[in-house]
Amino acid sequence: MTRLPLFPLPETVVFPGLLIPLFIFEERYKQMIRELLGREEGxxxxxxxxxxxxxxxxxxxxGYVDLLAASENPDGTFNIVCRGGERCRVSEVGLGEGKLYYSIPDQPLPLERSDPGLEAIAAWDAMEAFRSYVADKADPRALEQAIANLPEDPLYQASFLCVNLRVPATDRQALLEAxxxxxxxxxxxxxxxxxxLSLSTAEA
Known part of the structure; x- marks a missing residue:
């Protein structure tokens, strides 16, 4: 089975479509980025x-992450930009031969999809709740522009909501695991x- 590099982060939960800028400074993850850059795009x-x-x-x-761009700094660190994809299982964590970073088997965990009409209604309800949630915290015009630019698929509307809620990372993890x-x-x-909710689903 194909194995993929694993990058644990203390505050980041990946959702589909999310753009993630990262600064890579640890030696093991610099090795990971160099090896990824040696592969074909895609x-x-x-x-x-x-x-x-x-x-x-x-x-x-x-969550799966695709490396979109990487810039190596003079000191060997990297600034990278990634895009989040679907979720996956994390198990059988181990070091490969000659690797400084951990990897896991590639095990997709597809999110269950249902009737498009039901999803659209759920997305509309959630977006209306979000408008009220940020009513006194966001520029209304900027918010509406951001919402208008979202893809029609409720999956990406959900991603927008999940990353913009003011909740701990453990609660975002609960959203990912729904x-x-x-x-x-x-x-x-x-x-x-x-x-x-302050949920925690950590495991060794």
């Missing part, structure tokens, strides 16, 4: 998972109404 994929709370602990679910898109949108509304 094959530069790795996995980001939420790290912690203890060293060596990872969540059961992470069994279906409708469940993800409903959980986002619950978070907006009730505040942080």
């Amino acid at each position: 094959e530069r994929r790795f996995v980001i998972t939420l790290a912690g709370p203890e060293p060596g602990m990872y969540r059961r679910v992470g 069994p279906s898109l409708v469940a993800r949108l409903e959980l986002a509304q619950k978070l907006m109404r009730q505040g942080p």
Whole structure:
């Protein structure tokens, strides 16, 4: 089975369509980026998972990430830009021969999709709740422009909501692990109404 590099981060949860700028300074992840850059475009994929709370602990679910651009600095560090994809399982974490970074088997974990009409209604309801949620915190015109520029697929509308909620990373992880898109949108509304869930699903 194909193995993919694993990049644990303490505050980052990946959702489809999310653009992620990162500064790479640890030697093991500099090695990872150099090896990814040696591959053909379209094959530069790795996995980001939420790290912690203890060293060596990872969540059961992470997200695929495609490396879009990388710039190496004079000191050997990198500035990179990635795009988030679908979620995947995180298990069987191990070091490959000659590798400084960990890797995992490529195990997709597709989000359950249902009737498009039901998803569209759930997305509309969640977006209306979000408008109220940020009513006194965001420029209304900028917000509406951002919403208007979202893809029509409710999957990406859900991603927009998930990354813009003011909640701890562990609650974003709960959104990632929701069994279906409708469940993800409903959980986002619950978070907006009730505040942080403070869920944790870490495992060794």
